[in-house]
Amino acid sequence: MSYCVNCGVELDASAKECPLCGTPVLNPREIRKENVETPFPKEKAQVEEIRSKDFGWLVTMVSLATAVTCGLLNRFAFPGRPWSLAVIGACVTFWVFLIPVVIFRKWSPFLYILLDGTAVIWYLYLIARMVERFEWFYELGIPIALWVTFLAEVFAVAVMKLPRSILARALYFFTVMGILCVGIELAIDSYAQVPRRLGWSAVVLTVCAIIDIAIVTTLSQRKLRNELKRRLHF
Ligand SMILES: [Zn+2]
Known part of the structure; x- marks a missing residue:
């Protein structure tokens, strides 16, 4: 028996x-x-990777099959209310959310977010058509969807253009969440035709502000930052 020197x-x-x-x-x-027979196999064996196109094809077929079968069921087996619109809309929205990330990986993240926002607004429109009521769609659905899309774009810009450490990303996230909740509450007040006042969103905003202050303090103190990195292993 020998050993490596x-x-x-x-x-x-x-x-x-x-x-x-x-x-x-x-x-x-x-x-x-x-x-002498070596103890190692001569050929390298590797599990074949799933190609993203194959996965995309599977998602497309399942979404399409679900949408078509529900449409047919609604048309022939359970006619009456157009309930299949909700399922078809959900399939299309799911597809729009997933496919660009899986197949068109080189697209800009801003484009993904824009597509996702458009898909959500279109889905809300289908639901509004289904229940035959449009006020909530125009006064609540569209403003909130646009607000979320806009803030998602802002978050993407921050993550891509500003420092990318985990703490910095957490800072962008909590800032955006606080602002998001304020916008949602104002939109709800406006829709309910009550005076615009901050209630629950003020609480969320306060919590986010406290977290932000803690993060900024940690980021600005090198020793504190290193200690946190050491304890949380990042
Ligand atoms: Zn060796």
């Missing part, structure tokens, strides 16, 4: 070089037996 790993009799560090094996006392 470099790393000390135990060597098989057939080894011409160390399997761990690649150091050549030369043992003048031991004549290497030729044609």
Whole structure:
């Protein structure tokens, strides 16, 4: 039995070089037996990766099948209210959310967000058509969807253009969440035709502001930052 002179790993009799560090094996006392079966397989075997196109195709087929079958069921088996619009809308929205990320990976994230926002507004419109009521769609659905899309774009800009550490990202996230909640509450007040006043969103905003102050303090103190990195392993 011999051992690698470099790393000390135990060597098989057939080894011409160390399997761990690649150091050549030369043992003048031991004549290497030729044609000895090596303990390692000669061919590299690897599990084939799933191609993203195949996955995209699967998602497309499942979405399409669900939408078409529900449409047919609604038309022939359970006619009356157009309930299948909700399912068809959900399938299309799901597809729009997933496909660009899986297939068109080189697109700009801003474009994904814009597409997602458009898909959500279109889905809300389908629901409004289904229940035949449009006030909530125009006064609540569209403003909130646009607000979320806009803030998602702002968040994407911050993540891509500003410092990218986990703490910095958490700072952008909590800032955006606080502002998002304020906008949603104002939109709800406006829709309910009550005076615009901050209630629950003020609480969320306060909590987010406290978290933000903690993050900014941590970011500005090098020792504190390093201690946190050490404890949380990032
Ligand atoms: Zn070695």
